[in-house]
Amino acid sequence: MASQTPTRIVIIGATSAIAQEVAKLYAVQGARLFCVARDESKVMAVAADLRARGAEEVAVYVADLLMRDVHANIVEQSRTFLGTIDCVIIAHGVLPDQHTLDHDVDATIASFMVNAVSVISFAHRYADVLEEQGSGTLVGISSVAGDRGRASNYAYGAAKAAVTTFFSGLNVRLRQKGVYVLTVKPGPVDTPMTRGITLPLMVPPRVVASDIVRAVARRTMVLYTPGVWRFIMALVRAIPEFIFVKLTKF
């Protein structure tokens, strides 16, 4: 088998905490990276950092990822910059406050547009590119929250469930075509998104990132990180709904 360390990488949502850490790990190995994010000065800082750490070259594309009309152009530009694409990491998302969303349909739908619709739009487009290439890895950052709806974060969870299911389908579709699909399901990660919330088994993004890099190299299909979540979520999924509703803690 050829070297499995991807060297030409697209990162959508490059300023997210997990994406930054993954990008650093690849930069050290001399990768060429195409970084997409919304905030120009932040993504420029990330790109500078990746260059200093050893990235061969880094290109930046600033865009509001909700605007689906730019997606095609992003895909196009990244192909021009990278030539063959080894790996696409789709990492953007928002963690809205569920209590606010409970009484706000528009905000609920808006969060779904970011966390599900725009992710699926990128996944779909890049799946087609990789399929045409007959190679590459597509990585989606989903969440354990997508494994079961909970009162505390079901809007976020529902979007992640959509992502998980979409990636699972892509995986089946593309396995025979030389394309690898990895769905990442982190537990709570200590990121700016979760600041102020302290949850059990919270890990820093760096830990999640090294799990992701290892999973890409091993062509894992579904990654729970940290690994205990695989067992926890298996249990959580197995609880019948009539009991689950009584577990108010969830």
Place this chain on the structure above:
Amino acid sequence: MAKRYESWGRFPDAQPSTVVDLAWTQDLELPSLSSPILAYGKGRSYGDVCLNSDGTLVAMEQCARILDFDRENGVVTAEAGISIQDLLRVIVPHGWFVPVTPGTKYVTLGGAVANDVHGKNHHRVGTFGCHVRALTLHRTDGTVYVCTPSQHADVFAATIGGMGLTGIITTVTVALLPIASRMIDEESIKARSLREVIELTMASDHDWDYTVSWIDVLASGSSLGKGLVLRGNFSTVSDGTLQATWNEPLLRIPFQGPAWLLSKPTIALFNTVWYGKQFGRMHRRHIDLEPFFYPLDAVERWNILYGSRGMLQYQCVVPLDGGEDAMRRILSTMQAGGISSFLAVLKMFGAARSPGIMSFPRPGLTLTLDMPIGGKRMFDALDRCDEIVHEMGGRIYPAKDARVNGAMFRAMYADELAQFRPLIDPGMSSTFWRRVSEE
């Protein structure tokens, strides 16, 4: 469970009322935070300079991006929360090292500037601040300064060694040291007395870039101050080691030690074994930079071995003239006060003058001791040590302090404080500053 913000000595306990865990320097909005405000790096200061009881702490550790690395000329600009550890992983493979490093690599650039840290090469190159080319500083009134030795030079001078009181540093530009190898040629020489330690140090400073001595504080009489003089130079042979991988800490201390663990008898035993382990008078080694510069980093969180009471570190500097006698008096005063210390370090500071107004180092001898927190007898003995230091025209190091009497501190830094006070940002403060700055 909320994260606790501690200093390395874990004394005093001074929790902030608000913590801003800053992810992006772009998001820093100082005017919207409530005063008093203080930046927090990695909490490797021993005392309370990094603490802000009931105030706002801005935790900088996530702002750790390298914004520019000039590999040809060895100049790096990075966000202030990056650790020396992280920076070394990037620069060493390209043949560069930090110009000055403290005894741990777990410090941030911001912390290195704010305490104007020194290393074993002070006699050669001065403090960290001597190598800083530029700083970005955010003030609580919303202004942002880019300062250099010539631009906003007064703010620059106040910020180096300014203990975080002039604002929040968001980026630091520093000139690096070229190296050909990761390896150090080290010599360690047994010295039978304080006099010998000092003589050997003076003799070494000419040919050795890095010198430091370890002293057995419990030895008394004619062997008072006996110890090991360590000296080293980076190997100049391009031996291909620059690409070597880094070690993770060997051990992490999982929980607090009981009180007896680091008490007088165990410390005496440690010191005897340590001094005795070297049989010959001189010992040569060719060792990696990690064990040379950062022997303590091999054990993560070793500070909690001191137990729940925590520990203190005492560091002072006195002029060379009369310095030996002063060191002797300080060591005897500590012994009389029942203070036992593991790590007593003696070093000679050179003449290089830092741009920092409040910068601690002055030419002369500097002594550093760790000690478990004791009772009133210990604190009284340290007060007496302060008097000896002050009488000699010396001073103590705020980065290590948790107990100095305010009037004593103000006397030690009288001229400097007069220059420094007008440049402080009135919205910034620390537990240390409130303790020492006012009547």
